[in-house]
Amino acid sequence: MSGPILGIDLGTTNSLVGLVDTGFPVLIPDDEGRRILPSVVHFHPGTAPTVGESAKRARLTHPAEVIGSAKRLMGRRTADGPADSGGWGYQVRPGPDGRWGIDLPHGWTPPETIAAAILRELKRRAEAYLGRDIHRAVITVPAYFHDAQRQATKRAGELAGLTVERILNEPTAAALAYGLSRNQAGRYAVFDLGGGTFDLSILEQKEGVFRVLSTCGDTRLGGDDLDAAITEELQRRVHAELGPEAAIHSRPTLRQNAESLKIDLSQRESVQADFPFLWQGQSWSTTLDRSWLEQEASRVFANIPNLCRRALSDAGVDPADLDDVLLVGGQTRMPWIRTLASELFHQEPNTSVDPDEAVALGATIQAGMLEGSLRGVVLLDVTPLSLGIETFGGLMNVILPRNSTIPCKAGEQFTSAVDSQPGVRIKILQGERELAKDNWELGQFDLPFPPAPRGVPRVGVQFSIDADGILTVLGRDLTTGSEQTLEIRTAVDVDDVQVEAMVSQSVEHALQDMAERQWVEARLGAERAITMTRKALAILGTQVSGPEQADVARLLNAVETALRTRDPRQLKESLRALDEGTKPLADRLMSRLP
Amino acid sequence: MSTLPNPSLHPDPFALLGFEPRPWIDPNALEANFTTRAAAAHPDLASDPESKACAARASAELTESYRTLKKISSRLGLLAASCSNDSPKVATVPEPWGDLLMRSGHCAQQCDRWLTEHTGARTTLEKAMAAAEGHHLLEALNTLREEIDQLEDGLIGELQALDAAWPVYTPSELASLRQRFAFAEKIRFRLQERFLHLAEVLT
Numbered sequence: 186m187s188g189p190i191l192g193i194d195l196g197t198t199n200s201l202v203g204l205v206d207t208g209f210p211v212l213i214p215d216d217e218g219r220r221i222l223p224s225v226v227h228f229h230p231g232t233a234p235t236v237g238e239s240a241k242r243a244r245l246t247h248p249a250e251v252i253g254s255a256k257r258l259m260g261r262r263t264a265d266g267p268a269d270s271g272g273w274g275y276q277v278r279p280g281p282d283g284r285w286g287i288d289l290p291h292g293w294t295p296p297e298t299i300a301a302a303i304l305r306e307l308k309r310r311a312e313a314y315l316g317r318d319i320h321r322a323v324i325t326v327p328a329y330f331h332d333a334q335r336q337a338t339k340r341a342g343e344l345a346g347l348t349v350e351r352i353l354n355e356p357t358a359a360a361l362a363y364g365l366s367r368n369q370a371g372r373y374a375v376f377d378l379g380g381g382t383f384d385l386s387i388l389e390q391k392e393g394v395f396r397v398l399s400t401c402g403d404t405r406l407g408g409d410d411l412d413a414a415i416t417e418e419l420q421r422r423v424h425a426e427l428g429p430e431a432a433i434h435s436r437p438t439l440r441q442n443a444e445s446l447k448i449d450l451s452q453r454e455s456v457q458a459d460f461p462f463l464w465q466g467q468s469w470s471t472t473l474d475r476s477w478l479e480q481e482a483s484r485v486f487a488n489i490p491n492l493c494r495r496a497l498s499d500a501g502v503d504p505a506d507l508d509d510v511l512l513v514g515g516q517t518r519m520p521w522i523r524t525l526a527s528e529l530f531h532q533e534p535n536t537s538v539d540p541d542e543a544v545a546l547g548a549t550i551q552a553g554m555l556e557g558s559l560r561g562v563v564l565l566d567v568t569p570l571s572l573g574i575e576t577f578g579g580l581m582n583v584i585l586p587r588n589s590t591i592p593c594k595a596g597e598q599f600t601s602a603v604d605s606q607p608g609v610r611i612k613i614l615q616g617e618r619e620l621a622k623d624n625w626e627l628g629q630f631d632l633p634f635p636p637a638p639r640g641v642p643r644v645g646v647q648f649s650i651d652a653d654g655i656l657t658v659l660g661r662d663l664t665t666g667s668e669q670t671l672e673i674r675t676a677v678d679v680d681d682v683q684v685e686a687m688v689s690q691s692v693e694h695a696l697q698d699m700a701e702r703q704w705v706e707a708r709l710g711a712e713r714a715i716t717m718t719r720k721a722l723a724i725l726g727t728q729v730s731g732p733e734q735a736d737v738a739r740l741l742n743a744v745e746t747a748l749r750t751r752d753p754r755q756l757k758e759s760l761r762a763l764d765e766g767t768k769p770l771a772d773r774l775m776s777r778l779p
Numbered sequence: 780m781s782t783l784p785n786p787s788l789h790p791d792p793f794a795l796l797g798f799e800p801r802p803w804i805d806p807n808a809l810e811a812n813f814t815t816r817a818a819a820a821h822p823d824l825a826s827d828p829e830s831k832a833c834a835a836r837a838s839a840e841l842t843e844s845y846r847t848l849k850k851i852s853s854r855l856g857l858l859a860a861s862c863s864n865d866s867p868k869v870a871t872v873p874e875p876w877g878d879l880l881m882r883s884g885h886c887a888q889q890c891d892r893w894l895t896e897h898t899g900a901r902t903t904l905e906k907a908m909a910a911a912e913g914h915h916l917l918e919a920l921n922t923l924r925e926e927i928d929q930l931e932d933g934l935i936g937e938l939q940a941l942d943a944a945w946p947v948y949t950p951s952e953l954a955s956l957r958q959r960f961a962f963a964e965k966i967r968f969r970l971q972e973r974f975l976h977l978a979e980v981l982t
Contacts, residue, residue, distance in 0.1 A: 389814075555823060563821045591842070592839045714902050717904060720908060763902060764901070768903050770907075771904040771906070774911055775910065
């Protein structure tokens with residue numbers, strides 16, 4: 186297939202589209218000259234969905250029909266843990282196939298459908314610009330997206346009538362946009378904090394080759410979380426001043442304004458938020474300080490330094506080796522984030538690229554490379570997560586380590602453990618933890634053995650990750666040489682009825698067990714607190730005076746009594762008292778640290 | 780004594796990346812050769828589906844070869860396999876590697892126990908206790924890392940000596956060096972993972 190290829194940044198908050206026009210990458214605006222399309226879709230019953238600004242405006246009037254931040258749900262299964270709308274008014278619900286989706290008036294809808302509506306809008310925009318049909322695209326994803334999240338993005342493209350020529354990592358795309366404009370050899374870090382995801386990539390550029398050395402991130406961390414924190418705080422204040430009912434009803438309005446308040450606080454030290462006629466004709470206003478927001482930011486983004494350290498360690502690079510640190514993603518406009526980046530990398534970050542447009546521009550350049558209109562540039566990207574299989578004892582055996590350059594492959598040999606064993610079931614995992622169960626399960630496949638005594642069959646399995654970061658598995662009988670592609674069954678493919686049964690069982694089970702489990706957890710926590718307090722007393726020895734010892738003993742006694750009486754409320758209360766009463770001991774312990 | 784490696788091994792990682800089959804490869808040259816070759820073979824440069832698939836296979840082979848050569852124990856394993864049929868088994872673990880393996884294993888266990896015990900810490904006192912023990916563990920990890928750095932410097936010296944005399948070598952020497960590199964890699968990985976985990980919890 187030929188024809189132009191679109192470069193698409195499919196963001197949590199905003200999306201953009203570009204293409205190479207007469208040799209230059211350009212981002213395409215809408216009729217009103219706006220290049221940014223809010224990633225918001227409004228599904229009206231009976232009519233075609235609307236996308237973008239107009240959908241965003243309908244948020245207050247139709248909270249259940251207006252979908253934003255759907256990217257947070259892409260490729261996520263109920264088995265991966267809970268999911269939410271990220272502060273939007275719609276309902277998130279497990280679908281019949283064990284994936285998270287959205288409850289719309291016309292029924293359950295997977296996140297791909299939302300993404301496809303956004304992609305269709307971008308496609309339409311580009312087709313109007315070019316005056317011809319377009320069927321191909323490069324779509325960006327967070328570098329830390331796992332296999333299912335990439336597959337879901339690809340599926341969304343197909344639903345929108347686009348052949349996805351490449352799934353491109355966002356920080357890599359940004360580096361491409363920046364590196365090409367600068368065109369000089371060097372190493373840099375791309376710090377990409379968007380609405381819903383964080384990625385940190387370390388790259389090396391030399392003579393038209395962009396090689397990613399390492400990448401690390403979190404696909405559920407972004408500016409949205411800060412908006413949610415602002416909403417919480419505003420709601421708490423409304424609750425205090427206007428009462429609980431006002432707090433519940435004003436939530437959508439507060440949430441609607443949280444983002445703009447956050448943006449204002451990047452410019453000013455404090456902002457006044459006015460909400461005319463917020464509740465029962467009553468207006469309400471409050472003031473938010475930058476210092477308060479920064480405190481929230483340090484809590485919300487606490488893990489970012491760790492992820493950066495990991496990426497540096499994996500790349501074997503010191504901050505001093507970096508020629509530049511690029512900031513990408515709207516959230517990096519926040520001064521606190523810029524300071525954080527400069528502290529982590531010991532240098533002033535580069536803010537010369539437009540944080541909203543760099544990714545789309547990079548995607549467009551990659552599209553140009555694939556259609557052949559841009560030459561002399563190659564991208565060597567990596568796989569973000571280690572790929573492995575579950576072995577005996579529930580351990581993860583790494584087959585392709587994280588940060589391997591893609592495309593890549595690795596082989597593994599299997600044999601039978603008993604005579605005439607028909608085959609073996611293999612569980613494929615992605616992640617960095619030692620125990621198989623702590624990693625993300627990509628799927629399973631059955632490897633057939635020819636009938637033979639144990640240990641005789643030799644079946645090789647080749648795991649390949651393509652340039653999109655997507656896995657295929659090939660089995661080869663080493664004795665006959667016959668090959669077959671092995672079908673990987675994911676949780677999504679499991680029989681619907683079976684899943685429904687599983688879900689309803691687990692819900693019933695959960696309700697029965699809830700009270701018991703809560704008590705067991707509380708008991709274990711309390712027992713640990715008691716042990717630790719005794720240990721601390723032993724360590725501190727004479728540093729704790731007689732009266733103090735008596736006090737602590739009394740507090741410990743109260744916790745033990747509560748454990749015997751099995752009264753959860755009393756236990757909670759006594760633990761709180763113990764925590765409060767042992768704070769001086771904690772201070773003394775901390776002061777002994779280097 | 781053994782003969783030169785058999786060059787007919789396919790695909791030969793050394794040949795794919797443009798190196799003589801020898802023990803020592805300059806790390807910078809390895810990176811540079813891999814980058815140039817992987818860029819030239821990248822499927823993005825191919826135009827039709829068939830040549831794209833071909834390029835994808837070639838790229839994957841390059842990445843696999845690069846991983847094999849970069850890990851010195853597997854590089855030496857490759858040399859040993861292509862040189863002789865009777866690869867001698869090294870039965871005992873030479874000191875100080877046995878001792879270091881034990882101590883690093885013990886330290887890693889302590890770190891794991893600490894991580895599971897203290898991620899649930901709730902009271903301020905519990906957190907302070909966790910921090911105190913965590914800092915001790917971090918220090919222990921650092922000491923071990925310094926030890927392994929020093930030992931590995933020695934191994935690199937031996938590797939270069941082996942390379943200087945190449946292609947003349949004794950199989951047992953090669954096997955022993957390979958084994959010690961494997962220990963070093965294993966211990967380093969084990970310590971690094973714990974180090975990052977601990978640092979994450981403590982900061």
